Amino acid sequence: MTNTGMKGARSAAAALAFAAILGLTACGPSTSNFPGQPTGKGGPNNPTGEQQRESIFGEDGLKLFGGGSSGDDQGSGIGVNSFLWRASLDTIAFMPLASADPFGGVIITDWYQDPKTPGERFKVTVYILDRRLRADGVKVAVFRQTRAENGTGEWVDAAVTMATPMQIENAILVRARQLRISTIEATESR
Known part of the structure; x- marks a missing residue:
């Protein structure tokens, strides 16, 4: 070079x-x-x-197993009210779960077919909308399908009565109230 x-x-x-x-x-x-x-x-x-x-987890941070007593009805540190979350899971426990997001507050079931009615099946999505235990803190969407009558055996979307999601919402609220009362009684008996 x-x-x-x-x-x-x-x-x-x-x-x-x-x-x-x-x-x-x-x-x-x-x-x-x-x-x-x-x-x-x-x-x-x-x-x-x-x-x-x-923090991405908010002012109080991430609390997985409860935490300090802030005096409100938040329950544990999941993103939604723990009583509504548990009550939702208890209420739809007979249906297979497809997805459950405790931070987003969404529970999605897979299709469920009641053995008594083999020609129809249901799918439920539960939205928990609040960290407080409130009547408007839960919303349910129900989807229904029936077998096509043309002999192909395909599933076809069908209408759901307005009372069905409301009945599930009410059952969730009753169960959440029971869970809250049992938690209060357990802490008072200590």
Whole structure:
């Protein structure tokens, strides 16, 4: 290699090393101030006494097995009211579960066919809408299908009476109330 070629290779290596050092120093802590960021040493990842660190689990954090007694009807630290959640699972326990999301408050069953009525099947979706035990904290959607009469045996969507989802909602609320009362009685007897 000639003398000029070696100088070119050295300057290319020096430029590459300089770029690497410049890139690594850019990854260091920032002293910039952004709107909503307190001045001084704190930042979103290093909070000061002025600013609390934000969490994806909310102000109280994640509580899986209960927690402090805040005096409300929240139950455990799942995303919805624990009494409504448990009551929903108890009420539709005879149906096979397809999905259950305790943080989003959605329970979806698979199709259930009652042995007494082989020509129809049902599917239920329960939405728990609140962290408090309230009458409007649960919503139920019921889907019904019947066998086609054309002899193909295919399932066809069918209408559901408006009373059916309301009856399931009422059963869930009654069971949630029973669970809450039994929890209160258990804590008072200690």
